[in-house]
Amino acid sequence: MSYLVLARKYRPRNFTEMVGQDHVVQALTNALTTQRLHHAYLFTGTRGVGKTTVSRILAKSLNCQGADGQGGITATPCGVCQACTDIDSGRFVDYTELDAASNRGVDEVQALLEQAVYKPVQGRFKVFMIDEVHMLTNTAFNAMLKTLEEPPEYLKFVLATTDPQKVPVTVLSRCLQFNLRPMAPDTIREHLQKVLLTEQVQADVPSLRLLARAARGSMRDALSLTDQAIAFGSGALQEATVRQMLGSVDRSYVFRLLQALAQGDGKTVVETSEALRAHGLSAASTLEEMSGVLQRMAVLQAVPDSAQDDNDPEFAEIAQLAALMPADETQLLYSICLHGRAELGLAPDEYAALTMVLLRLLAFKPAVADGVTQEKKTLKIAPRPSPDAAAGQLKATPAQAPVTAPVVVPTLVPMPAAPAASVHAPAAVMPQGHRLPVRDMPGAPSQAPSHETQAARQPGQVAPDVPLPSAKIEAVRVHEPPDSRREIPLERAAEPVPASPEGDFWYATVQALMASEAITAMVRELALQSQLVARDTDQWLLRVERESLNQPGSRERLAAALATAGFPVRLVAEVGRVTDSPARRQAAAAAQAQLAAEKIVFDDPLVQSLMRDFGAKIVPGSIKPG
Structure with missing residues (x-):
């Protein structure tokens, strides 16, 4: 018998075997139990999360006849009746799968819909499953709208897509939509442990962690990578062989880089970068691994009492780095690593680009003198002296160095109503202790300034809080717009x-x-x-x-x-x-x-x-x- 790959061999046969999609399983199970069944379902999600698998399980639940042949609609298909076995093997006459990636025209859709007028031959329901439905043409979508909205009672539509944004809203409104989420690395790792235990394949936990992270939320990708790792490691999964197969960067390099960056050791940073070049390790993978470690460091810095994973041998070293590096530097380095990955393709040498990304933090790192971090340069405004202190200082030392004072923008205030032909100049509201000299006001009469006023007018000095003599402000004639009624x-x-x-x-x-x-x-x-x-x-x-x-x-x-x-x-x-x-x-x-x-x-x-x-x-x- 030919070998069956793990992704197909361990495809779930019922809802209880589904992993990581509890929200979808619960909704469909309750609907099947209460028989509140919709006529069209739309499953969305990235590759390898179970869209086609859920469709087949749903078809078995609708057509299961039970082990004794007397069963009905159920949320737990038996898997041994004629309908269940035929659906699993892909030869059930009333279950039709259409790949819209290669059958996207209106002719293929019309040929499928022509079968809708005939009742099921073997099962209880006809089930039309259209995979990658977003690739259908607009004409094909329009051809199926009426049947999708009001199908016969024995017909169920199941649509699957990885890009729901391309599906017309007229189709979305006719379907019950479920979004299958990418799976967490821990969920994938636990499932891989069960599969390898059943297959009697030896595997250590670090290798399974690498495979779970490399799968990026797809269980099918994880099982395919596991197949490859078993072949690469001659029937066993070890961290070194799996890391070599994936081209992943050893976390020891990452920890060495982060420790050197925390200590401001540029020499170690450059030497480690050259070591990565010598071993042919990916620069993009290095930044990706650094981003993952920095994210965990930031969590530990924000929540020091976070739970420790006893199965994670890296937790102690990550905690040590989190205590060594300040929180703001952690955030800065995380941002630099994310943006640095996009810059690798722009550089002629990705390792030189990696070195520049790593040295960028050292350029922005605060200077440290005598073990104390120096304060960053910020713009500070000197406190404004009190009016009495300013006046006493100017009287005592009128010729001393200029006093710096914050600039105050005058605010105009409305004046009482004036005659139509003139308006008074607006008064400038100044803070206490700072008044405009009368000579600078428009229309003010010329007069000899007082001793205090002369002192205030010296270049670079501030006028003291000395009452100025009241002066009559002459009216300023305002230009009036011409009236069209006058000649x-x-x-x-x-x-x-x-x-x-x-x-x-x-x-x-x-x-x-x-x-x-x-x-x-x-x-x-x-x-x-x-x-x-x-x-x-x-x-x-x-x-x-x-x-x-x-x-x-x-x-x-x-x-x-x-x-x-x-x-x-x-x-x-x-x-x-x-x-x-x-x-x-x-x-x-x-x-x-x-x-x-x-x-x-x-x-x-x-x-x-x-x-x-x-x-x-x-x-x-x-x-x-x-």
């Missing part, structure tokens, strides 16, 4: 451009060039923003305010446009103040037109009547010249 004054017009013969000629010339589209873009801006200062028979002098406009290329293109218009001259440009340019003339003309249009509107009797009688207002910017 807009003509003084708002743009500053008039001083006319000159050269300016008139240049303005007319530029307008003609723009009308004929002889100048565009930067050449047009140069012509608009420049002033014709002087002109000769063969050379014209232009003035611009911005250096960015004075480009040789723009001047050459403008000279070419002027030559085409009948002015073959050479252009020379300088940078200076411009008083008469085509752009200024255009802006002045536009402003004058705007004022004229606004005056027409405001002078209209109907508009004045509406504003006077009904409080109408003209929206600013809504008047445009025609």
Whole structure:
């Protein structure tokens, strides 16, 4: 007979053999006992936690006929009847398993649903089990929605997936969902002990701990690794052989590294890292093992009275390290190890990256002098002296070193209502003993300062708590927004451009060039923003305010446009103040037109009547010249 792997040989046959999924077992057992059965079940969880196993046990519970052939729905299938044995062997005609990873189309789902119209041939219920259901296409999901919502009374759906986020909510809402959790390492270790005892395979506890941690919550992975370890160790499981097979780092290296980091011994850290390189041990595994030890150290530091595991030979050494390293350093090193694992792939040499990760803690480790940990540098604010002490100190030694005081931001407080045309300057609220000098207040009258005030105004010193003479604060006129109901004054017009013969000629010339589209873009801006200062028979002098406009290329293109218009001259440009340019003339003309249009509107009797009688207002910017 061929060898049957442990993962298949020790697959649970009933709910009592299930390990680590008590919450699912209890719910299904109670439902089967009371026969409150749902028509669709969804089992979710990572690989190897028992999704397919629970589905088969549920199918046996629904179709079990008992050892005498008279049984009914039960939570403890007999395992010897025709239905139970056929389901275990995979040949029960009324139990159908569909692998959605390879049968994900709508045709496969429709072929499965066509069997739903026929009653069970051999069993009590038809059970359709769809594994990795999240890989079905949207069309396939839509094809099964109606049957999944209202199946025949003899049909049960069992869906399994490792990624429930990809299952449509329309399917989730039609199913009773159970989440199978990853199993704890101790649970896996205890189950492996029972399996190896049955198989009569010798194994020590440390090797089983390594296998349980390597399984990462999957019982199937743990049994597969155990099969491999038995073959690797010639029928026996020893810690050294299992560690060699898994490539795990010996905890002695981890303890040596942590002790060196706690003592600030960089030499030992580097030597241990080189030893890991020499033995070919994984850098990622080293950081993973360190993270596990640091987590246990942090628990011991937070809860010193935590229970001790007598079967754990590492507990004493972990407790010693927890007492040796401060709690904040433990947390820091744990965080560095977690982030360091992601950085290993970025470095050209993973062992060099491991060394840098380990030395990073030494860089942040607080300095120790004479056995006392030095205090970290923090920003401290000197206490504020009392008003009497500050005043006495300034009177006694007015010329001493400046006194440092915390900066206080003035807070504005509302003042009583003032006349419409003016408002008083807001008073600044200062802490007791610190007042603004009257001279610094807006509108305060000038007066000779007192002796105390002069002392307070010396550079770097703080004003003492000396009452200042009351001063009348003059009212400051506040700018009021213009009211659209009042006539807009003509003084708002743009500053008039001083006319000159050269300016008139240049303005007319530029307008003609723009009308004929002889100048565009930067050449047009140069012509608009420049002033014709002087002109000769063969050379014209232009003035611009911005250096960015004075480009040789723009001047050459403008000279070419002027030559085409009948002015073959050479252009020379300088940078200076411009008083008469085509752009200024255009802006002045536009402003004058705007004022004229606004005056027409405001002078209209109907508009004045509406504003006077009904409080109408003209929206600013809504008047445009025609």
